[in-house]
Amino acid sequence: MAELVWKLELPSRPDSVGMCRLAVAQFAGLLGFTLAEIEEAKVAVSEAATNAVVHGYRGTSGPLRLTLREVPGGMAMEVGDEGCGIPDVRAAMQPSYSQDPERMGLGFVFMGSFTDTLDVASEVGRGTTVRMLKMREEAQKEEAR
Amino acid sequence: MSVHVYIHRRGGTSVFRPEGELDIEAAASLRDLLDEEIDRGGRDIVLSLARVTFIDSSGLGVILGRYRRLTDLGGTMTLAAVPEIVRPVLELSGLLTLLPVVQVEVGGRG
Numbered sequence: 001m002a003e004l005v006w007k008l009e010l011p012s013r014p015d016s017v018g019m020c021r022l023a024v025a026q027f028a029g030l031l032g033f034t035l036a037e038i039e040e041a042k043v044a045v046s047e048a049a050t051n052a053v054v055h056g057y058r059g060t061s062g063p064l065r066l067t068l069r070e071v072p073g074g075m076a077m078e079v080g081d082e083g084c085g086i087p088d089v090r091a092a093m094q095p096s097y098s099q100d101p102e103r104m105g106l107g108f109v110f111m112g113s114f115t116d117t118l119d120v121a122s123e124v125g126r127g128t129t130v131r132m133l134k135m136r137e138e139a140q141k142e143e144a145r
Numbered sequence: 146m147s148v149h150v151y152i153h154r155r156g157g158t159s160v161f162r163p164e165g166e167l168d169i170e171a172a173a174s175l176r177d178l179l180d181e182e183i184d185r186g187g188r189d190i191v192l193s194l195a196r197v198t199f200i201d202s203s204g205l206g207v208i209l210g211r212y213r214r215l216t217d218l219g220g221t222m223t224l225a226a227v228p229e230i231v232r233p234v235l236e237l238s239g240l241l242t243l244l245p246v247v248q249v250e251v252g253g254r255g
Contacts, residue, residue, distance in 0.1 A: 014170040021166075021199070036233070039199075043234055046201040050169045106202040106238060113237060 004030070004070040012057040012064045012081065017049040020066045024077060027068045031075055033136055040114035041077065041134055047107040048079035048130040056083025056128055073139035074116070077132045085124040093120065148174050151196075152182075158189045160225075164196040167204025175204075179211040188220030191247075195226035205238045212244055223247055 008023050010016035021042040028038045045066070052064050060083070067078040086092045093108040112118045115132040122128040148171035151162040159182055163175050182190065192208065194200075212222045223245045227235060235241050 014168075014173075017168055018166060018170065021168075035230075039230055039233070042199060043201050046168055046199075050201065050203055054169065106205065110202060110234070110237065 004068075006066075006068040008066040008068075010064045010066070012053045012061050012083070014050075014053055016064050017046055017053060020045050020049040020064070020079070023066060024068060028075060028134075031070060031136065032138070033075075033134075034138070037134070037136065041075075044111045044114045044132055044134070045077055045079060047110050048077075048132070051107055051130070052079060052081035052083060052128065056081040056085075058084065062127075071133065073143070074133060074135035077115070077134065078129060080127065080129040082127040085126055085128055086120070086122040087124050089120050089122055150175060150178055152178075158191060159187050160191045160193055162193040162196055166199035167197055167207070168199065168201050169203040172203040172207045176207045176211065179207070180214075183211070183214060183218070183220070188215065188218060190215060190220070191223045191225050193225040194228060194231060197228060197231055200231045200234055202238070205234070205240060208240060208244075209238075221245065225249065 004027070006023060006027055008020070010019055024041050024045045025038050028041050033041065049064060049066070062082045065078075065080040067080070069076040069078070095105045095109050108118070111130065111132060115134045117133040119131040120128065121131070148167070149164045151164070153160040153162075161179065161182075163171065165171065167175065179190065190211075208224075215222045224240070225247045226249060227241070227246065
C-alpha cells in the first residue's frame with residue numbers, strides 16, 4: 001500500500017494556522033505518534049504556518065500549503081508559501097527577541113526542538129518552504145533492538 | 146474569531162482565564178484584553194492557563210509582553226494552573242522560570 005500523503009491549501013490568514021494543526025494532529029494520530037509527540041508536531045507546524053502568514057505574506061496574501069507525508073518510522077511535514085522569501089535564512093533562524101518581541105523570536109527554535117530534521121528553502125520574491133521530519137520514538141526504539 | 150476569556154476580579158487582583166488555543170489568532174485579542182486591564186490601572190494579574198489546550202510562540206509572546214509591561218509599572222503577573230499538555234512549550238521558552246507560577250488560581254499569591 002502506498003504511503004499516506006495529505007495536501008492542504010489554505011488562504012494565508014491567521015485562522016488557517018489552526019487548521020494546519022488539526023490536520024497534523026489527525027495525521028500523526030493515524031501514524032501512531034504519542035500524544036506528547038502530536039503536541040510537538042502541532043507546535044512545529046503552527047510556527048511554520050504562522051511565519052508564512054506573518055512574514056511571508058506581510059500585508060499581502062497567497063496560498064499556504066501544508067503537505068504531510070508518511071515516511072518509514074514517522075512523517076514529513078512541509079509548509080510552503082509564495083511570499084516574499086527570506087534574504088538570510090541563517091540569520092532568520094537565530095532567536096531574536098528584538099526583531100520579534102511579540103513572538104520571542106522562538107519560531108525556528110521550537111521547530112528545531114520538536115522535530116528531528118529542519119530544512120528551510122527560500123528565495124526572495126518567490127517564497128519559502130519549511131521541511132521537517134518527525135520520527136516516532138517507538139519506531140526508533142524498535143530499530144535499535 | 147476572538148478567544149473566550151473568563152475574567153474574575155477580587156480586591157486588586159484580576160484573574161484572566163483564556164480558553165482554547167493561544168496561537169496567532171487568539172494572541173491579538175488576549176493582548177488587547179490584558180492591555181485594557183493594565184490601562185485601567187490593573188497591576189496584579191493572574192493568568193490562569195487551566196483551560197488552555199495549546200500554546201505556541203505567538204501566545205508566549207503576548208504573555209511575555211504583558212509581563213514586561215506590568216513589571217515596568219511595578220505590577221505583577223502570575224501564571225496559574227499550567228496544564229501538562231502545554232508545559233513543555235512553556236519550559237522551553239523559559240517563561241516558567243521568569244514568571245511566578247502557582248498551582249491553583251486563588252487570589253494572586255497562591
